Amino acid sequence: xxxxxxxxxxxxxxxxxxxxxxxxxxxxxxxxxxxxxxxxxxxxxxxxxxxxxxxxxxxxxxxxxxxxxxxxxxxxxxxxxxxxxxxxxxxxxxxxxxxxxxxxxxxxxxxxxxxxxxxxxxxxxxxxxxxxxxxxxxxxxxxxxxxxxxxxxxxxxxxxxxxxxxxxxxxxxxxxxxxxxxxxxxxxxxxxxxxxxxxxxxxxxxxxxxxxxxxxxxxxxxxxxxxxxxxxxxxxxxxxxxxxxxxxxxxxxxxxxxxxxxxxxxxxxxxxxxxxxxxxxxxxxxx
Amino acid sequence: xxxxxxxxxxxxxxxxxxxxxxxxxxxxxxxxxxxxxxxxxxxxxxxxxxxxxxxxxxxxxxxxxxxxxxxxxxxxxxxxxxxxxxxxxxxxxxxxxxxxxxxxxxxxxxxxxxxxxxxxxxxxxxxxxxxxxxxxxxxxxxxxxxxxxxxxxxxxxxxxxxxxxxxxxxxxxxxxxxxxxxxxxxxxxxxxxxxxxxxxxxxxxxxxxxxxxxxxxxxxxxxxxxxxxxxxxxxxxxxxxxxxxxxxxxxxxxxxxxxxxxxxxxxxxxxxxxxxxxxxxxxxxxx
DNA sequence: GGGGCCCATGGACATCCCCTACGTGCGCGG
DNA sequence: CCGCGCACGTAGGGGATGTCCATGGGCCCC
Numbered sequence: 001x002x003x004x005x006x007x008x009x010x011x012x013x014x015x016x017x018x019x020x021x022x023x024x025x026x027x028x029x030x031x032x033x034x035x036x037x038x039x040x041x042x043x044x045x046x047x048x049x050x051x052x053x054x055x056x057x058x059x060x061x062x063x064x065x066x067x068x069x070x071x072x073x074x075x076x077x078x079x080x081x082x083x084x085x086x087x088x089x090x091x092x093x094x095x096x097x098x099x100x101x102x103x104x105x106x107x108x109x110x111x112x113x114x115x116x117x118x119x120x121x122x123x124x125x126x127x128x129x130x131x132x133x134x135x136x137x138x139x140x141x142x143x144x145x146x147x148x149x150x151x152x153x154x155x156x157x158x159x160x161x162x163x164x165x166x167x168x169x170x171x172x173x174x175x176x177x178x179x180x181x182x183x184x185x186x187x188x189x190x191x192x193x194x195x196x197x198x199x200x201x202x203x204x205x206x207x208x209x210x211x212x213x214x215x216x217x218x219x220x221x222x223x224x225x226x227x228x229x230x231x232x233x234x235x236x237x238x239x240x241x242x243x244x245x246x247x248x249x250x251x252x253x254x255x256x257x258x259x260x261x262x263x264x265x266x267x268x269x270x271x272x273x274x275x276x277x278x279x280x281x282x283x284x285x286x287x
Numbered sequence: 288x289x290x291x292x293x294x295x296x297x298x299x300x301x302x303x304x305x306x307x308x309x310x311x312x313x314x315x316x317x318x319x320x321x322x323x324x325x326x327x328x329x330x331x332x333x334x335x336x337x338x339x340x341x342x343x344x345x346x347x348x349x350x351x352x353x354x355x356x357x358x359x360x361x362x363x364x365x366x367x368x369x370x371x372x373x374x375x376x377x378x379x380x381x382x383x384x385x386x387x388x389x390x391x392x393x394x395x396x397x398x399x400x401x402x403x404x405x406x407x408x409x410x411x412x413x414x415x416x417x418x419x420x421x422x423x424x425x426x427x428x429x430x431x432x433x434x435x436x437x438x439x440x441x442x443x444x445x446x447x448x449x450x451x452x453x454x455x456x457x458x459x460x461x462x463x464x465x466x467x468x469x470x471x472x473x474x475x476x477x478x479x480x481x482x483x484x485x486x487x488x489x490x491x492x493x494x495x496x497x498x499x500x501x502x503x504x505x506x507x508x509x510x511x512x513x514x515x516x517x518x519x520x521x522x523x524x525x526x527x528x529x530x531x532x533x534x535x536x537x538x539x540x541x542x543x544x545x546x547x548x549x550x551x552x553x554x555x556x557x558x559x560x561x562x563x564x565x566x567x568x569x570x571x572x573x574x
Numbered sequence: 575g576g577g578g579c580c581c582a583t584g585g586a587c588a589t590c591c592c593c594t595a596c597g598t599g600c601g602c603g604g
Numbered sequence: 605c606c607g608c609g610c611a612c613g614t615a616g617g618g619g620a621t622g623t624c625c626a627t628g629g630g631c632c633c634c
Binding site: 007048050065069075078079084095097125 | 336
C-alpha cells in the first residue's frame with residue numbers, strides 16, 4: 001500500500017517543477033539542491049500511487065495526472081498563502097476577532113459599510129456583528145465578551161463611550177386609535193395598551209416610565225412594535241426614522257400628551273480600555 | 288526571526304487539538320504519542336511567532352489567535368482533502384482530463400447537461416468543452432489532442448463513431464429575396480449570393496456543392512449566417528431548429544429548388560479507441 | 575488526602591531529508 | 605564526429621528532525 005502522507009514541501013516542489021520546467025531550475029527556485037526536488041517528487045509519487053512526471057522522453061514533462069494533481073496542489077498552496085497572510089497581519093497587531101453588538105434601533109448602514117470596508121481590505125480579523133435590543137445589547141455584550149457595543153441603554157459596567165447622533169422618537173398611535181386625536185393626560189394614557197420592546201428599561205428615562213399602564217405588551221423588536229402600532233393594538237415610542245413614511249401618510253399620529261410626545265434616544269458606542277486596530281478603524285468610521 | 292515553514296502535520300495537530308480539546312485526546316485521534324502533538328504545536332507557535340494555546344490556566348485552551356489560525360488551517364486541510372479525494376478517484380481509473388470539441392450546429396443541451404451531471408458528482412476529471420464549426424471541429428480535435436468530438440463533417444482520422452439524431456436543414460432565403468418565391472433551377476441559384484459557414488466542406492455532400500455560385504460568403508457560425516439570411520444578404524442552408532420560428536412567422540422561406548431544398552446533417556460522436564470512465568459516462572449520456 | 579487526568583520536560587533513537595559526488599543520456603556547435 | 609553543456613538519476617553519508625518512553629508536577633473530584 002502507498003504511504004498516504006502528503007507534505008507541503010512536496011506540493012511546493014511540484015509547483016516549482018511545473019513553473020520552471022526542470023528539476024534543476026525548480027531546485028534553484030526553492031533554494032536547494034536538485035536532488036532534494038528529485039527526492040520530494042519521488043516520495044510524492046510514492047504517496048499518490050502514480051507518476052506525476054513523464055520520464056519516457058529524455059527531458060521530463062508533467063504527466064496528465066501530474067497536471068491534475070498540480071491544479072489541486074495550487075489550491076492547497078493558495079490556502080496556505082492565505083494563512084501566511086493572516087498570520088502576518090496578526091503579528092502586525094491586528095486582533096484576531098472583533099465582536100460587535102448593536103441596538104437594532106440605530107441605523108445599521110454606517111456600521112455595515114465600515115465592516116464591509118474592513119472585509120474588503122482582507123483584514124485578518126473575524127468580525128462578528130449581532131443585533132439586539134435595549135437591555136439585550138449589554139447582556140450579550142458581557143455574555144459573549146464582545147469588544148464593541150452600540151447601545152441606547154447606559155450599561156452597568158464601566159466602559160469608555162463615544163456619543164453618536166441622537167435618534168428622535170415619538171409617542172405615536174394609529175390614526176384610528178382613541179389617543180390619536182385630541183389632547184390627553186397621563187390618566188387617559190393609562191387606560192390604553194402601552195407597547196414596549198423587551199420590557200423597556202428605566203435607565204432609558206422615558207417620560208412614559210411613570211405611566212404604569214393598565215396593560216403593557218413587550219415585543220421583541222421595533223419592527224414588531226411598529227406593526228403592532230399600525231394594527232391599532234396600542235401606542236408607544238417609535239424612532240422617527242422608522243415611521244417617517246407612516247407619519248407623512250397619516251397612518252400614525254403623534255399623541256398630544258400633556259407631558260411630552262417626543263424623546264431623543266442617545267446611542268453611544270462603548271468599548272473597553274484599549275481597542276485593537278480593527279476596533280479603532282470601526283470606531284473612527286462610525287463616530 | 289521566526290522559522291516560516293508550516294507543516295501540514297502541524298495544522299493537523301492544531302485541528303485535532305481544537306476538535307478534541309486536550310493534547311492527549313488529540314494525540315489519540317492522530318494515532319501518536321501526546322508528546323508528538325506537544326512538539327508539533329510548539330514548533331507551530333515557533334513558526335507563527337505567537338502562541339496558539341493559552342497555557343495560563345491549568346487546562347490549556349485555544350487562544351483567540353489560535354482560533355483565527357485554526358480557521359485558516361481548516362481551509363488548508365479542506366484543500367488537502369480535496370486533493371486526496373481527486374487522487375483517490377484518479378487511482379480508481381478516472382482520466383485526469385477530458386477534452387470535448389463539438390460542432391455548434393448540434394443542440395448543446397444534452398452535452399451540457401451531461402457535463403453538469405459529472406461536475407456535480409465531483410468527478411476528478413477536468414472537462415474542457417469547446418465549440419467549433421464544421422471542419423474546424425476536427426482541426427481542434429487533432430490539434431488539442433481532444434478525447435471526444437461531435438462532428439458533422441466525417442473526419443479524416445480513424446475513429447469509432449456513434450450516430451446522433453439527424454438535424455434537418457433547409458435551403459432558405461428571406462421572404463423579400465428573389466429566390467424566396469417561385470421555382471428555380473441551378474442556374475438561377477448561381478446568380479445569387481451563397482452563404483456558407485467556414486467554407487463548407489465537400490465531405491458534407493450538400494446538394495449545393497455543385498453550384499459554385501458566382502459569389503460565396505464564408506461566415507464564422509450559424510448564428511451569423513442566420514443573421515445574414517434575415518438581412519436579405521443571400522441564401523444558404525440553415526438547421527431547421529435555428530429557424531423554426533423564422534419559418535413559422537414567414538420571415539424566411541424554403542427555396543423551391545429543382546434539386547432539393549432540404550438536407551439532413553448527421554452528427555456523430557467520435558472517440559478514440561478506449562475511452563476512460565468519464566468519457567464513457569459522457570458518451571452514454573449523449574447517445 | 576489520594577487517585578485520575580493532563581501538561582510538560584529530558585533523553586534516547588530511528589528515520590527522514592538534504593547534500594556531495596558521480597554517472598548517464600541527449601542535443602548542439604566547432 | 606566528438607567534446608561540451610545541460611539535465612536527470614543513483615549511492616551513500618551525516619545532521620537534523622520527529623517520535624517515543626519515562627518521569628515529574630499541577631489541578632479537580634471523589
